[in-house]
Amino acid sequence: MAHPAIAVGSVSKSFGGIAAVDGVSFTVSGGEVVGLVGENGAGKSTIKNIIGGALRPDAGHVSYAGAPAVHGVGGAKHSGVATVHQETSLFPDLTVAENILIDRLRSPGRATVRPGQLRRAAAPVLQRVGAGFGPEALVRDLSAGQRQLVEIAKALAAQPRAVVFDEPTASLNLAERELVMGIVEQLRADGVAVLYISHYLEEIARLTQRIVVMRDGRVVADRPTAELDRAALESLMVGRELAQGHPPLAPPREATTLTVRDLGDGARVAGVSFDIAEGEIFGLAGLMGSGRTEVARAIFGLAGGIGRVEVGGRRLRRGSVRACIAAGMAFVTEDRRHEGLFLDRPIRESLSIVELDAVCRSRRTGWLDDGRERRLTEELARRVRLVARGGLGAAGGSLSGGNQQKVVIGKWLAGRPRLIILDEPTRGIDVGAKAEIYRLLADLAREGTSILLISSEMEEVLGLSHRVGVMHDGRLTGILDRAHATQEAVIRLATGGAA
Amino acid sequence: SSTGGSDAANGSGSGKKRTIGVSFDLLNAIRQAEKAAIQKAADAAGYSVEFAVADQDAQKQASQIQDLIQTKKVSAVIVIAQDGQQIAASASLAKARNVPFLAIDRAVADQANVTFQITGDPVADGKAVAAEFLAAAKTAPLKVLELVGGLTDQNAIGRRDGFNAALAGQPGVTIVSQVPTDWNPAQALDGTSNALQKDPTINAIYVPSDFLLPSVQSALTAAGRLAPIGDPKHVFLVTIDGDQNGCKAMQAKTLDADIATPVDEFGKQSIAAVTTALGGQPVAPKAVQAKGLTLNQANYATTSSQVWGCAS
Amino acid sequence: MNPPAVATRLRAAVRREPLLPVLLVLLLGLSAAYHEFAAVANLRNIAVQASPLVIAAVGMAYVIMTAGIDLSVGSMLFLAAAIESARAVAGLPTAAVFAVVCLAGVLMGLLNGLAVAFTRVPALIVTLATMQMFRGAGGHVTGQQNIDLPAKLRGIGTAALLGVPAPVLLAAAVALAGAFVFRRTTFGRYVQAVGSSPDAARNAGLPVRGVLVGAYVAAGLLAAVASLTQTARLGAVQPSIGQGYELTVITAVVLGGTTLLGGRGSIGGTVLGALVLTTVQTGLVFSGASPYVFDIVRGGVLLAAVLAAAARWRNLAQAARLTGRATPA
């Protein structure tokens, strides 16, 4: 019989004495989509990196179509294996076309690079992934979501025999998710082998024929998709039963915490007005690029200065993050690796940074008190259920994506904020962690904290929010209360239709 | 007696040969000549020499002198100061350890702790150059381009002031442009080309040091003005120092005169002073200014042998 | 072609290289102030004086584009000159001498490149170290003496083709080649890619180390070429050659709008930067100002350029963001 396109044989890999992957074996054959699921830190991305040649396994072997893998990214590419990275790996200063064709810049049969030819070669691939931007655009100017599309286009342009997707839809919204899944199905139809890593179990259920479940670096199950229902899958991943659905919401209080009037950033977003009451969770839905992030950043003083923002009735000086924090605001960024936490400083410092003054012996002197800092940070780590195998002294970069996100949320909890703005808080987070974060948000709301929740995950926004605001092309096109907030209504507003 | 001294020092195999520490500000052609002169005189007098270069770093020079005196325990130090003022600290250190402290080539401001000093006489050299210009001006009036050395270097200042003073109010010689070179060949080259560009009637150039000569020559070449003496295109050139460039140019008859620095004197007299001082006598006179030796086409045959640049 | 087209093209060019109008204004202003300035001969002067800087700066641009830096240019310049003047070498036929010097440049660059690419030592430190080593080595070769060059080696400093001086031709050739390689070859694209994001480069399996080495070799080679033209004009080799030159070269590159963060910049801008710097210098000589004023002016110009560049990149990003979204595939 034909060899499987990808065969992973008892592969192990550890970082600084911590086993990230431990004796993992599975195969992916042409024309099948295999799902790889597991909690944050289970080792999925590590496996992907090993298959893609970016990491060398400590033990075990990888083979492509029967041929043992030559180490190195080049080797994998050469044998027709493409990977779509979780954290995109593009060149911000190069054009989209150059990024997509980075391996084949030279025009066929020529010694030189010809921009026109690159453009022509890139355009169809971009079309295929339904990108809304041209091959000439600089990646620097694209949003997180758009970058993900470029990343996928890059993989497809190589005409691969096998593709590994690592959470390709994490930064996409419904429409584009559909698109990507269409692409995956197309690939399968073309006989390409696909390894699909995702935390969206419905995607897994829909796309895959077989599911490999990882926990703590080991494979705990490798079964046909048909045999696994959602509950079974989750308990396999987490190793325990999960409380299903969203936690109950307490009704918001009377007093309004946040008042936003005619907010704009001078570029994309304008005329956004809404209020959030004490203890209310206000969802913000919309297509990618609709400007939700911009709104969040504008409120938090990171972008634009147009419009009025009040917290507890006190008008805020615009464009000043510190003023916002002083007024009790907190902001969980969508771009955790670059804005969320220090990748190469101890995790502890990322947790204590917001309340550094609080861990000083006396606020005025600014003398740090290690004891207090340790107590505070360990308390926070517990509250967000952080899994840091290296301890809080380890570097933030050594955490898996999900646990990094927990740190980013955790650092704000020290200050007991009145208003938390979360931009894609559960992006790239496993079901277990998600449930924890949902409960955390519900608890915070119950204690009276107001929450602005931006998410591309429809059922998350609908399930968690008292009210849902919908954005379209930089405008707030409507606000639906819980009763009227249905998928259809949101989509209609998000695509510019009337409420 | 110096030979006798040397016999005494070398002959007695006790190996107790006295060491002189030498610290230069930098090392280039003329410094090499000065180094050689010191070495020669020292060998003759039976001293060994510890040599250090400070790469134009005043603090480094201070450190080197400190190391020489305190750790190497040299019997005397001869210094070409990077900075005539800042060397004072080192001088007082030497005084404290009562090690004779001698300065050559560049004058030291505070003479209190200096045992002996022999320098060129930049002002006199500048005057000597001016004299050559005046002589030449008798035949035809000169329009002069004056290059100026580093504006923070007393020698450069002296050479400029002596020259200007001697020419003040003299008919026939007019300084049409002054170009600062900061002792930088490239700057001299560009400055000269630009000046020749600005005023093509320039027919004489004062080059304050031989090591700028090649730059000036190629600037002239580029302007098609490099011609031997007698040729109407010839530009009247006078320089100071008397190194190999100068001598070659003299032979090639493209250079009219060169005021040679008496580096051998520096060596001889400083080492002599060391011997006196180590002998316990006071050195007199304490400060000597050795005039430059004028080498021109007229006296070339007779004088060139005494010019260090022509010796090699 | 019709005027509006010309206008738009001009505007585009200016947007790409904002230094262009600056240079023109500078030239016009100086010509107005000093009537000898406008003379063809003088402009040729400026071009000649600028050419070593242009050549060295193009090499530096490549290095800076990879988010690196090369402090050893000045010393490479000196060591190359020293080797050129060495008895053993200077005796050879002219072509051979040039070959040897260029080879020396390549080797020096190779040393820098290998060190930067294979040890994780920051470029600043690597080149800080080699800066000293090369100068020391040069000192060995020359014995800290002034050495005249034989006439045959001064040719490329003084010769001219159709009235265009050799150094200018050389500089022009280097600039064109540099620009072409940067825009139109995989190496050039990789240089920008590596500077733009080393991580992504590694993920994409680009020959990161090869690219780094290549950039530094280019810098070394061009430093040697610059040295050839420079010494040919000076006619002699002094121990002080190239001291502090690295800062001038870097100034020219930064002036040209290349950011020290790597990934962004252009060869054309670099050339303009060198020209502006030289023009300012000549202007100061014409005005008879002291060299210290020159330092102050140079610093001021650099600062202005950097601020302008910073603002410019911001605007570009803004514009691109808005259009980038709009452009349909």
Added chain:
Amino acid sequence: MRPEPARAEGSVTEPSAAPPAAGRPVRRPEWLADLAMLPALVALVAVLSVMTDGLLTASNLTNVLSQSAVVAIAAIGATFVILTGGIDLSTGSVIGASGVAGAWVLTSSGSLAAGIAAGLLAGTAIGLAVGVVVARLNVVPFAVTLAALYVVSGCTTLLSHGRTIAPVPIGFIRFSIDGPAGVPYAVWLAIALYVVAQVALTRTAWGRRVVHVGASAEVARISGVDVARTRASVYAVAGLFSAIAGMVLTSGLAGAGASMGSPLLLNIVGAVVLGGTRLTGGQGSLVRTGIGVLFLGLLSNGMSLLGLASFDQQIVTGAFIFLAAAADGLLRWRSRRSGDS
């Protein structure tokens, strides 16, 4: 403005000095990292002491210390700047400027206090100006400080007419000649400053913020750190320390000249990075810098004892700077090979 992934990702490739070890060791790795260069220093001492005689004598070691004092003090400021991921090329000219300013007031007014105050004030002011430009307009420090280098040294030379300001009162010179235990006051001052600075770095919120700005300005900004203020403050501090160094140098040289500081720049930056403080910021300490300074100090002292020719000294220094840095780099690399390929 959105973050520039290019930069942020760049920081990912830079390793954490301390790889996450098993168990929960928190500070020990930091300490080990701080002392990474110590073996190299010891080795150097060993080699030099066999090759030369009189290296390890008390008087010579005192000389090494007093000769290193100026660089040591200036390197403190440089360390803070580099910790934020910046660099200050103007250090050398600020040393000159503040020295000249101080010496001028000192000689003209005759008051020691006034002179020193003037010097420190001048340096701090320049540093602050540079810092404000770097921070508020946020442009690349390398370029800004390069410009500052030209402007400052140019102005100083212009104002002092290129002359050296001397002589300064003998009492002022004594400061770098004698002191308790035969060790000059200058050295004691340097040591004291190192203790203070190291404490400020590791034990105060300001120090922590400096490191954070270097580790990731974006993260710091979003977490409420006033990045601009922190940056500016760091350059002001650097200016202050350069000024102190300038005054010490003036006392050591019995006079101040505009260009006296410029040759020191290489040693200052060299010492900081040699000690193992990361040029991209976020990792480093004054312990490391101290080691770096001693390394370079001993090296040049040893070479002048060996009577090496100046160009050989340059070669050796260069080689050592590189080897030391490479050794450190290789260690980090090895420790992280497993990390990113």
